[in-house]
Amino acid sequence: MRAHYTKREYRIPMRDGVKLFTQVYAPKDSSQPHPFLIMRTPFSVAPYGDEAYRRLLGPSESFDKAGYIFVFQDVRGRFQSEGQFVDMHPHREQPGSAEADESRDMADTVDWLLKNVPGNNGRVGIWGISYPGFYTSASIIDSHPAIKAASPEAPVTNLFEGDDAYHNGAFMLAAQFQLYSSYFKPRLDGPEYPLKDLRRFDYGTNDGYSFFMQHGPDLKSIAALIHNPSFDEKMQHSTYDDFWQARDISPHLRGIHSPVLNVGGWFDAEDLAGTLRTYNAIAEQNPGLQNVLVMGPWMHGAWVRANTTNLGPLSLHENTSAFFRDQIAFPFFEYYLKDKPAPDLPAAFVYETGSNRWMRYGAWPPPDSVEKTLYLHAGGKLSFAAPADGEPAFDQYISDPRHPVPYMEKVPTELGEEFMFGDQRFASRRADVLTFISDPLTEDLTLVGPVSPRLQVSTSGTDSDFDVKLIDVYPHAEPTPGYQLLVRGEPMRAKFRNSFSKPEAMLPDQVTALNFDMPDVNHTFLRGHRIMVQVASSWFPLTDLNPQRFEDIAAALPIDFVTANERVYHGQHAASGIVVHLLPVK
DSSP states (O other): OTTTEEEEEEEEEOTTSOEEEEEEEEESOOSSOEEEEEEEESSOOOSOSTTOOOSOOSSSHHHHHHOOEEEEEEOTTSTTOOSOOOTTOOOOSSOOTTOOOHHHHHHHHHHHHHHHSTTEEEEEEEEEESHHHHHHHHHTTTOOTTEEEEEEESOOOOTTTTSSSEETTEEOHHHHHHIIIIITOOOOSSSOOOGGGGOOOOOSSSOHHHHHHHHOSSHHHHHTTTOOHHHHHHHHOOSSOHHHHTTOOGGGOOSOOSOEEEEEETTOTTTHHHHHHHHHHHHHHSTTOOEEEEEESOSTTHHHHOOOSEETTEEOSSOHHHHHIIIIIHHHHHHHHHOOOOOOOOSEEEEEBTTTEEEEESSSSOTTOEEEEEEEEGGGEEESSOOOTTOOOEEEEEEOTTSOOBSSSSOOSSOOGGGGGOBOHHHHTOTTSEEEEOOOOSSOEEEEEEEEEEEEEEESSSOOBOEEEEEEEOOTTSSSTTOEEEEEEEOOBGGGSSOSSSOOOOOTTOOEEEEOOEEEEEEEEOTTOEEEEEEESOOBTTSOOOOSSSSOGGGOOGGGOOOEEEEEEOBTTBOOEEEEEEOOOO
């Protein structure tokens, strides 16, 4: 990089006087002006110092070779930037003249760069993955006129509703502990933030299941291990209250004036929901804007950070990550920032897992899909036929917080993202997991869009989790015989069945409707495969444990965690099923 770029570091003043630490890598080739490509991050823009260079500057080597003015910025209160860090800083709809938020910090940064960095062509592109994806989304609200292209990728969007912190009211324990024990430690004094404090938390074991059982099951005991006020804050705000509502960026994604490339992965364990929510919010609030959705067969950030050719039994037949970088991302920015040939991008460019191919759609989900229900039946059967008269009314199991269902057969200490496509045979063998399976399919079956459990359940307690998985069961003739591929799974904390803001106790042993939506899929169950649905009441330590009685789980004590008898009903008058959307056979 040193041979082709000159690095400079600046402290750029914002409208309220706070200075944000910013690095600029400018091409040494001054024969033509270059556009800016900006990433803002809370995770450090290291290495620091004019003579310390990054190995890569852009989303791929193509960007580095093509020549951009690359800009990296520590956001407020992080590392070498001044100010107070606010997690998912709420957007200000009507700020005062000296009040800042992420949109205005970006606007002030762009103004300064245009005036103070020579050799620019007046155009700006912005991008980022995960938390930097949030900063990308927030930066295009009422966007600065110089911003000509933006790519929020796996953007954190609503931490309570499906992103990192909570899924349907269940606290994402493993991921949050990892984040706040290592990456978001409390800031030390002054703007200089020693990089040595980024060191990982020492779990003292490789067994994540045993670690969290030993230090739990209550969240207070687990939180005491790291003494991080931000972790405590997330844990204690256990309903969708004003704290979380203010941090949902999606209602504010208006006034966007640049094309947007939304990118995510079908197997993203952290921010799958954020990509889809951001894409939909931008489409609804900015009619006529070019707003593209790209969903690939990737884990979190793997479209940039990896070369993905297979996932579990899914042989993808190509480097899907390189395809995205070379054929989608690079042409997108080249066109809008340099007037290069326009890429041929549909509204939705999505990978279809199972059949393992890229698909192009004029809208997402495809409008010609047909809604159908996969019904749960007695004897562990699953089919599109509704329960018949006389079928047994329910199946049941005992949920014991002392022996919760693990989310992987071998649970690592940090989040094991590969669970998103992991083999579920270990769970099928457990007595506290209900398993329903179809006959072998006689033709390919493609599911598109959301997957929506519609359950009739009861518990002997006053609250419980009901974790639902949709699974592709491979035939025994496959190279991975009998593999049970997780296609989509989500927890649902029953006390939030009617409202995430106002939880309600369950009435013991009373049949209760439990309806919720899981993130979209684009998956083909091939002929000869079978469809499986699993239902359980723990998914540990992916999510925290439910005491199985109605109370504030953040304040629960070990003695509060009790066993419960769980029932899932599937008779004619109390049917349970999974609503899916089928693509017509052509």
